[in-house]
Amino acid sequence: MTCISQLPIGVFDSGVGGLTVLNALREALPNENLLYLGDTARVPYGTKSSASVTRYADQAVRALRERKVKFVVIACNTASAVAVEPLACQYPEMPIVGVVGPGADASCGVSQTGRIGVIATESTVNNQAYQSAILQRRPDATIQALACSLFVALAEEGWHEGELVEQIVSRCLQPIREGKDAGIDTLVLGCTHFPVLKRAISKVMGEHVHLVDSAETTALVVKRLLRDHALANSSAIQGKVSFLVTDGPERFVRVARNFFRETIESGAVELIDIQHFQKI
The missing domain is CATH 3.40.50.1860 (Rossmann fold)
Known part of the structure; x- marks a missing residue:
């Protein structure tokens, strides 16, 4: 059975911009496993209504929870602005942090x-x-x-x-x-x-x-909360990074070169559908 501290941190963004947050998390928490979800099918969020963004964010968190993450970082500023508080109330068992x-x-x-x-x-x-x-x-x-x-x-x-x-x-x-x-x-x-x-x-x-x-200050907050909740990964091995997208994995890999400091292989990006994760 996998120890909860070894479970990945889920990082959610509307597209590729959240990779700058992923960079900061990698630097501050090199031994943590990270699972990045980019909702590339519905990007950009910046022109969407608050109700739509909150619904999208909820679907993303549900998808990440299904993948057994221990912590969720909402890397999207637009989603952080409207969805962090309602999501934190809805999922009190899991720390959820935004960037705002x-x-x-x-x-x-x-x-x-x-x-x-x-x-x-x-x-x-x-x-x-x-x-x-x-x-x-x-x-x-x-x-x-x-x-x-x-x-x-x-x-x-x-x-x-x-x-x-x-x-x-x-x-x-x-x-x-x-x-x-x-x-x-x-x-x-x-x-x-x-x-x-x-x-x-x-x-x-x-x-x-x-x-x-x-991004930098968010990574420091996550580091502190992992310690406070006894969720920090004590392994000395460098953590793994995995990627999920809702559309266009090839374009994601291409555009990601402008944001992420590590090379992302196309085979490392999994295409998923999160729209079926509807709030009950």
């Missing part, structure tokens, strides 16, 4: 002035999850939130650096750099795609603006 809370914690911790910017997808910005989470932790904060959905396409196409990318990033970030509330000292990368554009964003914003990558 850790990102908010980190931004409040590093900002000296309380002037914080958030860039994310349209859905995440409109839901105001980051704004609410930051204000809960730091009521004196002044927050500027900006939808930068074009960054998702840049990241997936491998356009990460260079003069043209910097021009596009500069144009998209203009409202947050030059608006009436300009002067932020911290910028939250509120979409899992955005860390691959970190260099271009940093160059445009300037060295005085601290960039918060919620």
Whole structure:
């Protein structure tokens, strides 16, 4: 019988962006087994309603639970914004963590002035999850939130650096750099795609603006919770990583090269259908 601590951590995202969270988990928890589920059939989530995203997230968690995971990380910012709390209530026996809370914690911790910017997808910005989470932790904060959905396409196409990318990033970030509330000292990368554009964003914003990558802070939260719940894998052997997708495994492997630091073999990606995992 497999010891519960040796079971994998389930990582769920709407597509490939959550691989940046997977990178952070691999670095912080190299001996943990990881099972990544990308809902590539229904990506992007950023333009979907909250009800649809919550339903999709529930189906993903049910699929991961069937695979016997010990912990679930919602790597998608949009799903984290609307689904973490209801899912945590629905599955109290399993720790479920999203990326919004850790990102908010980190931004409040590093900002000296309380002037914080958030860039994310349209859905995440409109839901105001980051704004609410930051204000809960730091009521004196002044927050500027900006939808930068074009960054998702840049990241997936491998356009990460260079003069043209910097021009596009500069144009998209203009409202947050030059608006009436300009002067932020911290910028939250509120979409899992955005860390691959970190260099271009940093160059445009300037060295005085601290960039918060919620993937890194989420990995540290997961590490602490594994210890607190006695779920940490004590094995000294490097953990295995497995992949599930709901559509287009070949495209997933191709696009994943822009996000994941390890090579993914096409045979290592399993195609599954999660839409039959309906809430009873």
